[in-house]
Amino acid sequence: MIHNLSYRAFVYGTENEEKVREALSTLLPTAQPLKEITEGYHKNQVIILQGKITKKREIKDFLEKLQTLTPSAKKKILTELEGRMDARGNLFLRFDKQRAYLGDLLLVEHGDALHLKLKIAAYPARKEEALKVARQIFKE
Secondary structure (H helix, E strand, C coil), X not given: CEXXXXXXXXXXXXXXXXXXHHHHHHHCCCCCCEEEEEECCCCCEEEEXXXXXXXXXXXXXXXXXXXXXXXXXXHHHHHCHHHHECCCCEEEEEEEHHHHXXXXXXXXXCCCEEEEEEEECCCCCCHHHHHHHHHHHHCC
């Protein structure tokens, strides 16, 4: 259902990198993010943790974790599916960092989140086909 998933999290100066890593591991326990240090708008240090998961077992584990989302969260994703997916069949989701650190998955809209990009396995690789597959993932 998913070819691969890419993830990214920003660690700002006021945040603890280890806690952001723990939040990331709530979603993706096997994630081994690469660390990039960059500079923010106000010349402050920003750490970017990012990586990609391609192993079928790890993707399956993630899909099982998605099933723990509340029915209302799944419904929200289903209703917003077209807007969350690009023309190449990439589905974009964001989860609250603080809630993930506490072991809870909460879908959010703001940028200060755990960012996921799921490459939906659809043939041919068009948005219409990918939407069908994504609907199966989030159906109740």
